[in-house]
Amino acid sequence: MDKPLKTPPPYPIASVDHALRAATILQMEGGATVAQLAERLDVARSTAHRVLAMLVYRDFAVRGEDRVYRAGPVLELAAHSQSLVSRLRTAALHHLHRVVDLLDETTNLIVRTGDTVRFIASVECRQSLRVGNREGMVFPAHRTTTGLLMLAELSDEELEEVYAAERYRDRPADRPDLPRLRTELKRLRRNGFAVNKERSERGLVAVGVPVRDQGGTALAGLSVSMLGVRYDPQRLRPLVATLEAAAQALGREFGSPPPENPKAAPRR
Incomplete structure (x- = not known):
């Protein structure tokens, strides 16, 4: 018809x-x-x-x-599966709120496509001076904490494809130095987390960890963003531990099948 x-x-x-x-x-x-x-x-x-x-x-x-x-x-x-992003965002929101309750800093969920990342969820903290909501914003992947962590999941061949020179003919200054980037990504693989000190925005520090499904695949990144004047390197380890706990809980929850609806269960 x-x-x-x-x-x-x-x-x-x-x-x-x-x-x-x-x-x-x-x-x-x-x-x-x-x-x-x-x-x-x-x-x-x-x-x-x-x-x-x-x-x-x-x-x-x-x-x-x-x-x-x-x-x-x-x-x-837009090439991202909207259903995947939507489900991931829905599953993540209460974990983001939990991290904000614990750290009182703005918390974000980010996905990568190609050489860019997009903030798909963001929960602001309660402090009067804070990093604002980043939801919907797009940044170069190599300039964000979670973008770097997700790039670290790629092989050398895959990284070359993402940053192929022909893609940057019209904007060569935007292409990162690949040997230097590989060195940085190798370090991040060992650490399992990333710290961004004013790399994407002046006066801002971010700390991020990957969100993995139960098979170990990195689905997204979870980060906390704060004003640089509030960043204390002595708090880095407990901060990362809080993020990792939330990321692991989200990974387990997102990879689990939806609970059965008791009303839909057949009567015995």
């Missing part, structure tokens, strides 16, 4: 429609210049430029040195 034709909403918002169509073009067709997008959307170049600028700001697009706009980290992360 054929699907019925879509009926436009009674009060369409042109700017939203332009942005959604532009994002679809970048994701499905590989990229476009301002002029090309203006022609496709049938708008002025100035309008197309504003639409693209907003997509870049929200990580839906990136602008290359050749002035071509391409799909950004958020659209690349």
